[in-house]
Amino acid sequence: MEVKGKGEREISRPRGNCIIAQSGGPTTVINQSLCGVIREAQKHREIEEIYGARDGILGLLKGDLIDLRKEKTAAIDNLKTTPGAALGSCRYRLKSWSESKKDLEKIIKICKRYNLRYFFYIGGNDSMDTANKVDEAAKRMNYQLKVIGIPKTIDNDLVLTDHCPGFASAAKYLAVSVMEAGRHLESLYGSESVTILETLGRNTGWLAGSCALAKRLEKDAPHLIYFPEIPFSLDRFIKDVKEVYHKIGGVFVVVSEGLRDEKGNYICAKRGRVSTDAFGHLELEGISGYLKEVIESRFKLKTRTIKPDICQQSAVHFASRVDMEEAYLVGKEAVKLALEGKSGYMITIKRGKGKVYERRISAARLSLVANMEKRVPLRWITKKGNFVTKEFIEYVRPLIQGEVSLPTQNGLPCYPKLEKRKILAKK
């Protein structure tokens, strides 16, 4: 049932096709959400065809759509434990209605052409902004489209949700890496004294802080953690390293890529290494290399750097089962919410107040989530600004529980790809 014209927005469940897209940097569990949407969509008669847009919103702009009903059920299920965004992703940003009118009109035109009535966008805070703009454009153009955002980011920085799918698996992978590298370093304290591991986290220290999960005993790595939330002082850093070195004989430091000085400027920017990405964000690199140079020149201590980079976004081989389950769940719930007639919302996760971890699914307006950023609460960082408190650990620990068993072939995991059968416009 296709409905046109004003005043019909009350009809809550339009009959038509659904479109799913993935946006921004993929996470380890991003395809769980995709599978959650597909599986739930298959259950409802209101949803006829299930399409995927290639490379995020770009697929919608270009009409580059694939037919997900044509993929075998097993192929869909196999995606659950495959890294990368199975549909392809992008970092394309829609601006305001006046600035991006052409793009937005094009998107709605494509929606009309393919009778797209349900749009599920899996992404972070920039992508929620995109979803919000599509929702607003549809309303403005009187096109009935149910737009639901599905949270995804390793940065864990979306507001109005307790945490974000994708974060916990990155946290778990980083924690095991610090644990292992820390144990390695410990056995070489005499000759290799300092290790600096650089995590992702441009503006928030959720991932850097999570490395604290690796620590069980006082002497265990990590010894020091630095956060974008706390202005970075080189003098204090040097003092901290010296102190730990004298106490323990070796130092394992974790730094978030986006450390800033007291004026809010990135530490790396000082060295002229900053450029801009497609979302208009500054690009950072080199904080661990910079601090290595500082330590080696001041202390003459051999310093190693570890930079897992996108491995922390893709390490399915050591993902969190809780994270996997939740990513699937938010995908499913997005479909249910759309079929309740809601549009312009992002699915959120609420945590119970009890000691045992409990979650419940809720939703928040896209307009309240878009472009906002949840930082680590300062009360969860120690007074010295170089470690997390036990509240932080208690927050993260339930999220990294459980492992995922992977089918392997010849000693390595099987990570199948979608066939991505293109669909033809029905004009």
Place this chain on the structure above:
Amino acid sequence: MEVKGKGEREISRPRGNCIIAQSGGPTTVINQSLCGVIREAQKHREIEEIYGARDGILGLLKGDLIDLRKEKTAAIDNLKTTPGAALGSCRYRLKSWSESKKDLEKIIKICKRYNLRYFFYIGGNDSMDTANKVDEAAKRMNYQLKVIGIPKTIDNDLVLTDHCPGFASAAKYLAVSVMEAGRHLESLYGSESVTILETLGRNTGWLAGSCALAKRLEKDAPHLIYFPEIPFSLDRFIKDVKEVYHKIGGVFVVVSEGLRDEKGNYICAKRGRVSTDAFGHLELEGISGYLKEVIESRFKLKTRTIKPDICQQSAVHFASRVDMEEAYLVGKEAVKLALEGKSGYMITIKRGKGKVYERRISAARLSLVANMEKRVPLRWITKKGNFVTKEFIEYVRPLIQGEVSLPTQNGLPCYPKLEKRKILAKK
């Protein structure tokens, strides 16, 4: 039975204590070898006490020994899947008899004091040199000591053995990392086009080459691999990257840390970033960062770098079961060889000629192994010098088979430590 004086070297199995030490950079499976030695030593009456030297040969020099019979059996077994060197390690180098006479005499003195008759040294080519020197010193000083080297190195560069325990687990971890990061990159080709992963491997490209295991389809990562064995030409590199980019739309490059130019100089040394470690080796860093700068300035393509560094030496969570088993086996066999009265040997692994992987344990003289280096055969690198041949893959693949199941606690592995009870000198 303690035997002194000349002419008694024929007595093949002296009764006395054994000492085990670990040396150089730990591997994921270094403690398997330790456990193999302990478990086998426990079976033989000739071996009375089982001691460990803390921090490699330094423990023997200082008399810093621990009593491994006092550790609980379960604690020993738990070490099998614990990263780092459980006894501690070092990078201490013994020089020739004339230069290191004081050290060597001290070591033999400690051996006498503790009635050490069996010395097992787990390490790479530098450490085999140390073991050889201790063996020679004992003979020179007429002290009956059976010295057996146990191969261990992620670099896979020991000669006279088909491969080295520790290598395969590093290879497997790198391969899964490239597979995952490659899948991630693939879904972002539009906005993030080039990724460079830097592996360890100062002089040999065994680890860099092993990343090729990640590739199943033509388009899969890695696309280009560069080896220390092949003189690196920046012009050819740029041409290679361009070619792959135009063909595939994205480029995943693997580089070994120790790339050299045609004169044999390290590429990084050109940038004044080279220092020296305790073994007298040049220290390298920054090849991936250097190449990133080259690509970004020449092509304006966003380039990421990944530097797993010591994670590739310690990632027990994704170790090779074959590697684990072999590391244990070489430890066991070292004890058996010593009890056959042999000294001055390193255990080696021979591979069967058949299609199905078969191994057999053998031994080679320490003097022939010490300080030698096995490089990747040039016939196993493609003509263009930027990938491996299928013979390389066929060599590595059997070694990375099988996974290891780890006991976990709160979502992370349990990596117990030894209690390290010191023993007192019995004068």
